[in-house]
Amino acid sequence: xxxxxxxxxxxxxxxxxxxxxxSVGIAAVTGPARYNRAKLEAYECGIEPSPQALQGGRFxxxxxxxxxxxxxxxxxxxxxxPWAVTFDKLGLFGLVEMAIFIGTVFVAYAYVWRRGGxxxx
Amino acid sequence: xxxxQTPEAVMFWFLAPLAVISAxxxxxxxxxxxxxxxxxxxxxxxxxxxxxxxxxxxxxxxIVVYTGAVMMLxxxxxxxxxxxxxxxxxxTIRGLRPxxxxxxxxxxxxxxxxxxxxxxxxxxxxxxDANSEGNVQALAxxxxxxxxxxxxxxxxxxxxxxxxxxxxxxxxxxVPRATQREQAIAxxxxxxxxxxxxxxxxxxxxxxxxxxxxxxxxxxxxxxxSISATLKARGDMLESTQFELSEVDNTVTEEK
Amino acid sequence: xxxxxxxxxxxxxxxxLIVLGGALIxxxxxxxxxxxxxxxxxxxxxxxxxxxAFAALVRVRNQSSVDAAMGSVGFxxxxxxxxxxxxxxxxxxVFLIAxxxxxxxxxxxxxxxxxxxxxxxxxxxxxxxxxxxxxxVAGMLLFPVSTDLITLFVALEMxxxxxxxxxxxxxxxxxxSQESALKYFLLGAFSSAFLLFGVAYLxxxxxxxxxAGIQASITGGSGNDVFLLLGIAFISVGLLFKVGAVxxxxxxxxxxxxxxxxxxGFMAAATKVAAFGAILRIFYVAFxxxxxxxxxxxxxxxxxxxxxxSVVAITQRDVKRMLAYSSIAHAGFLLAGVIxxxxxxxxxxxxxxxxxxxxxxxxxxVVTLVRDSAGEVTDLNRWSGLGKRSPLVASVFAxxxxxxxxxxxxxxxxxxxxxxSAAYETGSTAILIAGVLSSAIAAFFYIRVIVLMxxxxxxxxxxxxxxxxxxxxxxxxxxSLITLILGIFPAPLINFIESSAxxxx
Numbered sequence: 001x002x003x004x005x006x007x008x009x010x011x012x013x014x015x016x017x018x019x020x021x022x023s024v025g026i027a028a029v030t031g032p033a034r035y036n037r038a039k040l041e042a043y044e045c046g047i048e049p050s051p052q053a054l055q056g057g058r059f060x061x062x063x064x065x066x067x068x069x070x071x072x073x074x075x076x077x078x079x080x081x082p083w084a085v086t087f088d089k090l091g092l093f094g095l096v097e098m099a100i101f102i103g104t105v106f107v108a109y110a111y112v113w114r115r116g117g118x119x120x121x
Numbered sequence: 122x123x124x125x126q127t128p129e130a131v132m133f134w135f136l137a138p139l140a141v142i143s144a145x146x147x148x149x150x151x152x153x154x155x156x157x158x159x160x161x162x163x164x165x166x167x168x169x170x171x172x173x174x175x176x177x178x179x180x181x182x183x184i185v186v187y188t189g190a191v192m193m194l195x196x197x198x199x200x201x202x203x204x205x206x207x208x209x210x211x212x213t214i215r216g217l218r219p220x221x222x223x224x225x226x227x228x229x230x231x232x233x234x235x236x237x238x239x240x241x242x243x244x245x246x247x248x249x250d251a252n253s254e255g256n257v258q259a260l261a262x263x264x265x266x267x268x269x270x271x272x273x274x275x276x277x278x279x280x281x282x283x284x285x286x287x288x289x290x291x292x293x294x295x296v297p298r299a300t301q302r303e304q305a306i307a308x309x310x311x312x313x314x315x316x317x318x319x320x321x322x323x324x325x326x327x328x329x330x331x332x333x334x335x336x337x338x339x340x341x342x343x344x345x346x347s348i349s350a351t352l353k354a355r356g357d358m359l360e361s362t363q364f365e366l367s368e369v370d371n372t373v374t375e376e377k
Numbered sequence: 378x379x380x381x382x383x384x385x386x387x388x389x390x391x392x393x394l395i396v397l398g399g400a401l402i403x404x405x406x407x408x409x410x411x412x413x414x415x416x417x418x419x420x421x422x423x424x425x426x427x428x429x430a431f432a433a434l435v436r437v438r439n440q441s442s443v444d445a446a447m448g449s450v451g452f453x454x455x456x457x458x459x460x461x462x463x464x465x466x467x468x469x470x471v472f473l474i475a476x477x478x479x480x481x482x483x484x485x486x487x488x489x490x491x492x493x494x495x496x497x498x499x500x501x502x503x504x505x506x507x508x509x510x511x512x513x514v515a516g517m518l519l520f521p522v523s524t525d526l527i528t529l530f531v532a533l534e535m536x537x538x539x540x541x542x543x544x545x546x547x548x549x550x551x552x553x554s555q556e557s558a559l560k561y562f563l564l565g566a567f568s569s570a571f572l573l574f575g576v577a578y579l580x581x582x583x584x585x586x587x588x589a590g591i592q593a594s595i596t597g598g599s600g601n602d603v604f605l606l607l608g609i610a611f612i613s614v615g616l617l618f619k620v621g622a623v624x625x626x627x628x629x630x631x632x633x634x635x636x637x638x639x640x641x642g643f644m645a646a647a648t649k650v651a652a653f654g655a656i657l658r659i660f661y662v663a664f665x666x667x668x669x670x671x672x673x674x675x676x677x678x679x680x681x682x683x684x685x686x687s688v689v690a691i692t693q694r695d696v697k698r699m700l701a702y703s704s705i706a707h708a709g710f711l712l713a714g715v716i717x718x719x720x721x722x723x724x725x726x727x728x729x730x731x732x733x734x735x736x737x738x739x740x741x742x743v744v745t746l747v748r749d750s751a752g753e754v755t756d757l758n759r760w761s762g763l764g765k766r767s768p769l770v771a772s773v774f775a776x777x778x779x780x781x782x783x784x785x786x787x788x789x790x791x792x793x794x795x796x797x798s799a800a801y802e803t804g805s806t807a808i809l810i811a812g813v814l815s816s817a818i819a820a821f822f823y824i825r826v827i828v829l830m831x832x833x834x835x836x837x838x839x840x841x842x843x844x845x846x847x848x849x850x851x852x853x854x855x856x857s858l859i860t861l862i863l864g865i866f867p868a869p870l871i872n873f874i875e876s877s878a879x880x881x882x
């Protein structure tokens with residue numbers, strides 16, 4: 001087909017936006033809208049949201065550790081991607097190299113796990 | 122020769138100004154979170170550019186690593202510092218700002234003019250060859266042949282990163298956490314047997330069983346120790362008398 | 378797509394593989410080893426892998442090949458000498474690092490918090506420094522033998538990352554230590570970005586990231602010279618940052634002062650060898666034929682670095698800061714060897730790196746010994762009269778200072794003499810004059826410290842020299858002995874370097 005390759009993408013965008021707009025619109029028009037204070041109350045679980053977060057909204061440093069570890073293994077995944085699309089061509093050598101790579105990074109995982117870096121307490 | 126298709130040009134002229142404006146906005150906005158969101162937008166735009174220019178792998182990595190992980194790290198750091206925290210804008214060294222701005226403009230201008238002289242009016246070369254087997258496939262071939270040694274060495278780099286994160290941010294427990302058995306024994310050997318069965322749950326026997334409402338004990342008194350310490354510290358504990366049974370309005374009315 | 382599996386020369390990569398293996402075992406010990414025996418087993422693994430790596434290096438010392446690892450690692454005489462130097466310096470530094478008095482008990486504890494006190498009482502130890510040191514050493518081993526820009530970048534990151542971390546692990550004055558680590562990291566990240574920028578331009582220039590490919594493009598002369606200029610400029614920024622040349626030196630006094638002294642010694646000595654190794658290789662192999670593009674700028678940087686380092690060192694009141702500025706000045710002297718761009722320049726640089734590295738480790742080893750009840754004393758005023766109380770330690774330190782100053786009968790004299798004569802042979806008279814002048818200025822402040830130690834009255838403020846541990850004693854003894862021997866009988870090493878130092882193309 002000689003048509004522009006971007007046209008299907010535009011069509012997908014149009015369908016996506018159209019569906020979202022339609023759903024929101026039809027819910028507003030057809031749904032019953034009866035006000036009840038209890039609907040807005042925290043029910044069964046949860047608490048009333050407080051306007052001010054604890055300690056000025058600062059997160060404990062544990063989140064940072066988790067994010068850092070996530071990035072480390074995220075980058076490992078990035079290297080898996082080229083291997084995954086060509087592993088049939090790279091053959092045994094590619095498999096062995098990738099195994100060594102993953103095995104080496106797994107050492108870091110073992111360290112983090114044994115030292116309690118994955119525990120949340 | 123690389124021919125630029127019209128939709129690509131349209132996309133470029135649509136997204137590029139947005140990217141530049143967000144990048145400038147990132148520097149100028151006051152709130153750190155807004156700045157981070159603008160940065161995320163710049164990153165996504167760059168990813169779109171990369172993919173449009175046939176650098177598929179780079180585009181994907183840009184999304185996966187930068188927009189996904191690094192951006193999240195940025196936000197976490199903002200949260201660590203506190204969303205409301207703002208930097209002091211006073212200069213520690215007098216006159217540094219004008220010098221810095223002049224130097225940056227001069228350096229940037231020099232760079233732009235040099236790169237302009239070197240690239241304007243010349244065609245990009247070599248992309249079609251490099252991508253002839255597919256962008257990611259060609260990259261895989263390089264990664265597993267020519268650059269296999271640096272590739273394996275990168276794994277050591279990742280270990281260093283994990284090690285560093287742990288060393289700097291992980292609070293090693295000096296005493297192992299009490300097991301459930303130890304906790305149970307401690308409860309029974311405690312001063313009073315009253316707490317042996319554990320603490321009451323919040324909201325129990327009250328009309329409202331949200332976690333911020335103290336439980337009512339059988340004698341009708343409130344039990345503040347049923348509320349999580351965090352909520353207490355936040356001051357999010359509601360008065361439980363308003364939820365006592367005697368306070369409940371028993372009359373039934375039809376919903377309007 | 379056809380894919381042929383690459384062939385690696387494992388014998389030539391063995392030193393790096395052994396060090397990396399040791400680091401991995403170290404991390405596994407951290408993961409699974411009992412806390413009580415961790416320190417001893419880590420020390421053993423670290424020393425063993427450094428010694429084994431050195432043995433592996435000796436085994437392949439006469440080999441040379443361009444494709445030890447598919448063209449990304451070049452194995453040659455200069456590479457072997459630099460790697461050997463790094464391993465020796467690393468081994469001597471590990472003995473200093475083994476004295477854990479320098480390191481914090483728990484890096485994650487907030488300075489001054491109860492958690493910190495508790496960790497000190499429990500005698501916790503950050504034994505991760507051993508695997509981190511080994512990772513840094515592996516990066517340093519790779520740095521001077523990289524023959525393509527991608528490997529160069531990976532090696533740079535690998536040697537830097539552990540150093541950024543370890544700079545923040547000081548036991549005392551922890552806020553300063555953490556601040557220095559942050560400064561080092563931020564500026565280091567900037568310089569890495571510059572280096573990458575340069576890599577991109579050189580690829581644009583030559584359609585290749587290997588040194589040989591860039592050299593071929595320069596000889597061919599058909600490339601876009603603006604790209605070449607930008608590439609050389611940015612790569613130089615990245616590399617000169619690592620050696621602390623002016624104007625990319627701003628990190629070094631703060632980091633030298635803030636980091637634990639053992640780490641400072643390791644960093645000052647081994648990073649300089651690795652980074653100058655890489656600079657020598659890239660300028661001698663890749664950029665040699667584009668001399669007209671970089672030489673004027675590099676001459677200027679070398680002169681400014683020598684003079685600035687020497688002059689600013691005079692005003693320093695802290696031993697570690699003074700040594701930092703002195704190391705900046707030495708970076709300037711070493712750049713003279715790069716500019717010479719000749720065989721004698723290469724030989725002189727390698728000799729200088731060896732001599733300077735050894736003396737630096739020794740000098741920082743002595744600094745760890747001068748303490749009061751609150752830890753190391755680095756204020757120079759409180760060192761006054763040290764020679765009257767502890768003549769031996771003060772004499773050893775004075776000897777290292779004389780070696781830095783380049784006084785005859787020390788290794789520093791031979792190093793300076795050979796590097797300046799190499800610069801003179803190739804017609805860099807300006808460098809020679811600046812070098813001799815700044816050496817004279819530098820000699821002034823080194824000798825001022827010696828005068829302070831021996832001819833001033835001691836101050837009674839609890840400053841004393843602690844009895845060194847056996848390992849620290851070994852390091853100080855070995856380094857001072859080598860410095861002395863190289864000052865008196867330099868010929869064997871010089872001949873060895875002359876016969877084997879060359880860069881494979």
